[in-house]
Amino acid sequence: MQKLERIHLLSRTDMLKPLRLFVRNVAVKQNCCKDNVECLVMAVNEACMNVIQHAYKYRDDEEIIVEFWEDNKELIIKVIDNAQSADTGDIKSRDLDDVRPGGLGVHIIQQVMDCVEYKSGDGSADGKGNLLEMRKQITSEKKSENENNAVVNNAEKE
Amino acid sequence: MNYPVSQYQSFNIIQLSGEIDLNESPNVRKQILSYINNNNDTLIDLSAVEYIDSSGVASLVEGLQVARSKEIKFALLGVSDAAMQVLKLARLDTVFSIYKSLDDIG
Numbered sequence: 001m002q003k004l005e006r007i008h009l010l011s012r013t014d015m016l017k018p019l020r021l022f023v024r025n026v027a028v029k030q031n032c033c034k035d036n037v038e039c040l041v042m043a044v045n046e047a048c049m050n051v052i053q054h055a056y057k058y059r060d061d062e063e064i065i066v067e068f069w070e071d072n073k074e075l076i077i078k079v080i081d082n083a084q085s086a087d088t089g090d091i092k093s094r095d096l097d098d099v100r101p102g103g104l105g106v107h108i109i110q111q112v113m114d115c116v117e118y119k120s121g122d123g124s125a126d127g128k129g130n131l132l133e134m135r136k137q138i139t140s141e142k143k144s145e146n147e148n149n150a151v152v153n154n155a156e157k158e
Numbered sequence: 159m160n161y162p163v164s165q166y167q168s169f170n171i172i173q174l175s176g177e178i179d180l181n182e183s184p185n186v187r188k189q190i191l192s193y194i195n196n197n198n199d200t201l202i203d204l205s206a207v208e209y210i211d212s213s214g215v216a217s218l219v220e221g222l223q224v225a226r227s228k229e230i231k232f233a234l235l236g237v238s239d240a241a242m243q244v245l246k247l248a249r250l251d252t253v254f255s256i257y258k259s260l261d262d263i264g
Contacts, residue, residue: 016180020179041209042247049180049213
């Protein structure tokens with residue numbers, strides 16, 4: 001497993017836009033296809049947004065760390081905070097048939113990533129720290145184009 | 159940021175643009191609710207929205223709920239691909255009335 005990038009950001013809502021640009025650049029550098037790029041941007045944005053809203057409760061001077069790893073054509077993103085450890089059992093997608101504002105972030109992350117795992121606590125006595133690990137198989141731009149062409153070709157044959 | 163507003167038939171059209179994220183969605187929410195609370199039928203034009211996250215979508219859902227409670231019309235207009243992707247992920251694309259263009263309103 002190879003570490004690609006690590007970024008530290010303050011828990012401010014105005015940091016989300018530059019963060020999305022950073023994620024986009026990392027994904028493009030890994031030759032991710034357009035769909036992959038959009039999924040990764042969405043997932044990291046929602047994850048950091050959840051940290052700002054729920055973990056840090058809008059305290060804007062706290063730290064969020066986002067790490068990017070690559071392992072055998074899989075991109076692994078870790079979002080780390082130093083807030084009070086959450087009960088990971090409480091972090092789950094809600095019933096979408098209940099149409100109401102909020103609570104969609106976890107669902108969106110689960111939809112766009114292949115594997116999502118929450119870990120709480122860093123083992124320290126003060127019970128602080130949360131880690132969200134998200135994985136996504138990388139589909140390269142070239143491969144994606146070829147697949148699209150194959151779909152078009154097959155459709156034309158039919 | 160105050161988004162431009164125009165009128166069409168009974169609707170006020172709020173034209174959102176750019177990236178609607180947690181930093182911007184409070185402004186969006188405030189502007190949407192100000193029109194709905196004045197009992198105006200409201201269209202949200204999403205054609206120039208390049209990015210919207212779940213907080214932006216929450217503002218739209220809240221607008222819809224308040225509009226329903228006041229029995230006024232609330233719909234989305236010209237939803238961009240980026241916005242539609244998120245609405246579909248949240249399974250809200252069938253919850254909102256969505257018009258491709260003003261011509262579709264009739």
